[in-house]
Amino acid sequence: MQRAYAAKASGASEAEFPLRARRGSVRWPGPPYVWLLIPAVLVLLVFFVLPLLTMIRYSLYTHVAGGMMQPVLTFDNFQHFFQQELYRRVLAKTLLNALITTLLALLLGYPVAYVIARGHPLVSRILLIAVISPLLVGIVIRSYGWLVLLNRQGLVNQALQALGVITSPVRLTGNDVGVIISLLHVFYPFMVLPLASVLQKIERPLEEAAMVLGANRLQVFYRVILPLSIPGIAAGSLVVFLLAAGSFVTPRLIGKNLTKWLLGLVEEQVLTVFNWPFGAAMAVIFIAVVLLLVAVYGRLLESKFAFVLKGKAS
Amino acid sequence: MRWRRRIATWAPWGMLYGFCGLMLLFLVAPIVIVLLVSFADAEFVYFPPPGFTLRWYAHLGRMEGLVPSFLLSLRLALLVSALALLLGTTASLALVRYTFPGRQWLNTFLMSPLIFPPIITGIALLQFCSTLGIRATFFTLLVGHTLITIPYVVRNVTASLQGLRSNVEEAARLLGANPWQTFWHITLPLIKPGLVAGGIFAFITSFDNYTISMWLKSAEDTPLPMRIFFYIERVMDPSVAAVSGVMIVFSIVLVIVTEKVVGLSRAMNV
Numbered sequence: 001m002q003r004a005y006a007a008k009a010s011g012a013s014e015a016e017f018p019l020r021a022r023r024g025s026v027r028w029p030g031p032p033y034v035w036l037l038i039p040a041v042l043v044l045l046v047f048f049v050l051p052l053l054t055m056i057r058y059s060l061y062t063h064v065a066g067g068m069m070q071p072v073l074t075f076d077n078f079q080h081f082f083q084q085e086l087y088r089r090v091l092a093k094t095l096l097n098a099l100i101t102t103l104l105a106l107l108l109g110y111p112v113a114y115v116i117a118r119g120h121p122l123v124s125r126i127l128l129i130a131v132i133s134p135l136l137v138g139i140v141i142r143s144y145g146w147l148v149l150l151n152r153q154g155l156v157n158q159a160l161q162a163l164g165v166i167t168s169p170v171r172l173t174g175n176d177v178g179v180i181i182s183l184l185h186v187f188y189p190f191m192v193l194p195l196a197s198v199l200q201k202i203e204r205p206l207e208e209a210a211m212v213l214g215a216n217r218l219q220v221f222y223r224v225i226l227p228l229s230i231p232g233i234a235a236g237s238l239v240v241f242l243l244a245a246g247s248f249v250t251p252r253l254i255g256k257n258l259t260k261w262l263l264g265l266v267e268e269q270v271l272t273v274f275n276w277p278f279g280a281a282m283a284v285i286f287i288a289v290v291l292l293l294v295a296v297y298g299r300l301l302e303s304k305f306a307f308v309l310k311g312k313a314s
Numbered sequence: 315m316r317w318r319r320r321i322a323t324w325a326p327w328g329m330l331y332g333f334c335g336l337m338l339l340f341l342v343a344p345i346v347i348v349l350l351v352s353f354a355d356a357e358f359v360y361f362p363p364p365g366f367t368l369r370w371y372a373h374l375g376r377m378e379g380l381v382p383s384f385l386l387s388l389r390l391a392l393l394v395s396a397l398a399l400l401l402g403t404t405a406s407l408a409l410v411r412y413t414f415p416g417r418q419w420l421n422t423f424l425m426s427p428l429i430f431p432p433i434i435t436g437i438a439l440l441q442f443c444s445t446l447g448i449r450a451t452f453f454t455l456l457v458g459h460t461l462i463t464i465p466y467v468v469r470n471v472t473a474s475l476q477g478l479r480s481n482v483e484e485a486a487r488l489l490g491a492n493p494w495q496t497f498w499h500i501t502l503p504l505i506k507p508g509l510v511a512g513g514i515f516a517f518i519t520s521f522d523n524y525t526i527s528m529w530l531k532s533a534e535d536t537p538l539p540m541r542i543f544f545y546i547e548r549v550m551d552p553s554v555a556a557v558s559g560v561m562i563v564f565s566i567v568l569v570i571v572t573e574k575v576v577g578l579s580r581a582m583n584v
Contacts, residue, residue, distance in 0.1 A: 036408035040401040040424060040464060047457050048427055048435065051442035055434075058441050108337060115334050119327075127334055129569065130341045136565040137345055138522040140539045141558040144546050145344025148351055148555070153360050155347060185344065217326065246431025249524050253546060263433050267528075270437055280441065283434045 059281035069277050077281030087265070087282070091289065094262040097176055098245035101183045102237045105191040108184070109236070113195035114225075131192045134185060143253040146182040147173060150254070174258040179251045186250060187243050191236035198232030199225070230305045238294065245290055262286055345562055352555035359552055370556035377553060379541055387538035390452070391521040394459040398516040399509060401460070402467025409468070410475040421468070428465045435462065436529035443530070450532040458526040463519050467512035474508025475501075510575050514568065 059077055061069045081087045112131065116124045134142055149155050150172035157169040172178040202225060210220045251261040260268070263286065269279035347361065352370055354363030374380060402424075409421050427435060439458050440450075448454065482504065486496045502509075524539040531537060536544075542561075545554045 031412070031414070033408035033412035033414055036404045037420065040405035040468075041420070043401060043457075043460065044424065044427070044464070047439065047442075047461055051435070051438035052430075054442045054445055055438040111330055111333050112337050115330050119331070119334075123331065123334070127338065129573075130338050133345065133565070133569065134341055136518060136569055137562055138539055138542075138565075140522075140524060140542050140546070141348065141561055142344055144542070144554065144558055145348045147546070148347050148359055148361070149344055155343075155361050158361070182344075185340065188341065242429065242431075246433070248431070248433045249543070253543070263431060266437065267433065270440075276441060279437065283437055287430065287434065 055280045056284055058277050059284045061277040063275045063277045077278050078285065080278065081281060081285055090260060090262050090265055091285070093176070094245055095289070095293070097180055097183075097261070098241050101180050101187065101244040102191075102241045104180070104184050105188055105240050106233065106237055109188060109191040109195060113192045113199055113232070116192065116196040117199035128196075131189050135189050139186060139249050140253070142186055143182055143250050146178065146185065146254060150178045150181065173254055174256040176255070176259055178254045179259065179261075182250050182254050183244050183247055186247075187240045190239045190243060194235040194239070195229065195232040198229050198235075202228045227305070230301070234301050234305075238297065242290065242294070245286075348555050348558045349562060351552050352559035354552045354555070357551055359550065359555065370552045371559070373553050374556055374560070377545070377557070379536060380557065383536050383538045383541040386452075386535050387521055390455055390459060390537065391517045393456060394463055394520040395513045395516040397456070397460045398463040398467045399513050402464050402512060402516075403471050403509065405464075406468050406471040406475055410472050411480070421472075424468050425465045427462045431525070432462055432523065433525040433528075436526040439526075440529040450530050452532070452535060454530040454532075455527060455535070455537070458530045459520040459523060462523070462526060463516035466515035466519060467509075470508040470512035470515065471505060472508075474505040478504050507575075507577075510572070514572055518568070 058069070060073045060075070061071055062074060062076060064070050112127060116127050116131070118124075119127070151157075152169045152171070154172070156172060157166075160166045161169070172181070206224055206228075207220050210224050215223060246263060247261070248263045248267065251259065251264055255261070255264070262282065266279050266282045266286070269275045269282060273279075351359050351361065351363065353366045353368065354360075355365035355367040355369075356363050405420075405424055409417060409424075436458060439454070439461075443450070443454060478501070483496050483500055486500045487493075491499065522539060523537070524543060527537045527540055531540065538561075542554065542557055545557065
């Protein structure tokens with residue numbers, strides 16, 4: 001059965017390459033794609049899938065004082081997580097902050113993506129480099145830059161005071177405001193790049209047609225460009241949400257242990273409390289909740305905007 | 315009448331450009347401030363600095379553990395990108411050049427390390443290694459980093475391969491090249507942009523990684539991001555900014571290289 005399958009598949013590849021010069025090439029048993037895939041798939045299976053399964057198994061163990069664990073299968077850890085108000089609150093806070101970051105990135109990213117796609121070539125190039133540049137500077141260093149900018153005597157506080165917005169310095173580090181600002185900076189490119197690439201593909205004649213038919217600029221935007229850019233919005237916001245919810249370094253550096261996001265609590269459980277089973281359970285809960293949200297989001301998009309997303313399915 | 319129409323055409327663009335200017339400021343601000351502070355002639359980080367000096371850069375060589383960490387991260391990132399390129403390119407060839415059942419599924423599978431927050435992948439690997447009694451060494455770091463960089467290579471190389479028309483390869487085969495010669499002389503040079511982009515992404519991802527290294531590093535080895543993190547939390551003088559300054563210059567060089575070799579927009583799939 002398996003063999004027949006493989007033979008059929010390799011037959012298909014023969015059709016793609018009608019001329020297979022066998023001269024000078026070693027014939028390996030089985031279709032070549034299997035040999036090409038084995039290394040990468042094996043690495044992922046052994047060092048990614050197996051560890052995740054190990055973690056799931058650990059999440060069902062119980063913790064014994066002194067950093068030991070008891071290999072019994074129980075859902076106590078999960079029950080504990082949802083019974084404690086602290087954990088539920090941190091989970092909700094993490095997801096909400098990730099959502100805020102995503103919406104801000106979308107609102108602030110759309111105009112820039114539009115200019116990259118449609119603006120003057122030189123402006124578009126400068127913007128593209130500026131958008132990409134934060135990606136290339138390490139996350140630790142970018143967070144440090146924000147730490148310098150946002151502290152009590154930092155440039156942001158000085159500027160706000162000079163403009164008369166505030167009278168005395170406000171605290172921007174050690175709380176979620178600072179974390180969201182720096183996360184926005186860190187993940188901004190992941191929103192702008194997919195948006196720009198989708199906007200670039202919208203054909204200009206479509207807009208012109210709408211204009212000829214009597215639509216004004218605003219109407220062209222709402223009726224033509226915005227709906228057609230939904231695949232970009234979907235892709236960008238998904239990535240930014242995932243990255244923001246799963247961030248650790250920025251909340252840790254800017255939040256300074258004063259505001260913990262969920263993954264910070266996970267680290268604490270594993271590294272400081274040595275409660276590996278509970279840490280594992282928190283990680284499992286986090287993944288499950290995020291995957292669930294992503295699935296719901298995908299469904300929602302599909303049901304509402306099937307007409308633009310259909311072309312993207314391939 | 316004419317100028318009114320002109321304003322109507324250009325006003326929205328003016329507003330857009332103005333907004334983009336503000337966002338530009340937002341994007342470069344933390345990088346510029348770090349560079350400025352690194353030259354500050356002061357014992358503490360504050361702005362504006364009272365004067366400028368190069369002494370924090372001269373101080374770099376004396377910072378504890380900085381040079382070993384830099385060398386470790388460099389070695390690690392180079393090895394990781396080589397490994398990821400090898401594993402990712404072979405897999406991409408299979409995914410693009412052959413049709414077989416479950417191809418789409420395998421593609422998703424190879425991209426899946428991107429979906430999981432690296433910190434969770436790291437914890438899973440730590441628990442896996444400890445179950446098997448594997449001690450944290452350079453090897454565990456190498457494995458962890460390779461894992462999360464494979465998707466970048468797969469994404470860039472498959473994009474390049476898909477853009478390549480396979481009749482060029484067929485022509486080579488017709489002219490008598492064997493599959494290996496075809497790959498080496500035809501396919502490889504044509505997918506170079508994808509390889510360079512994937513390799514650079516892999517390098518940066520590894521060089522910049524904190525959340526995987528944090529779990530898998532041995533007691534002796536501290537990769538550079540962890541070292542800098544440590545400085546940020548404990549060192550108050552501008553020497554941290556000087557370290558960052560060097561890293562920023564390093565990134566700028568990388569941007570220029572990318573732009574020269576493949577073109578930035580192509581590397582970023584825009």
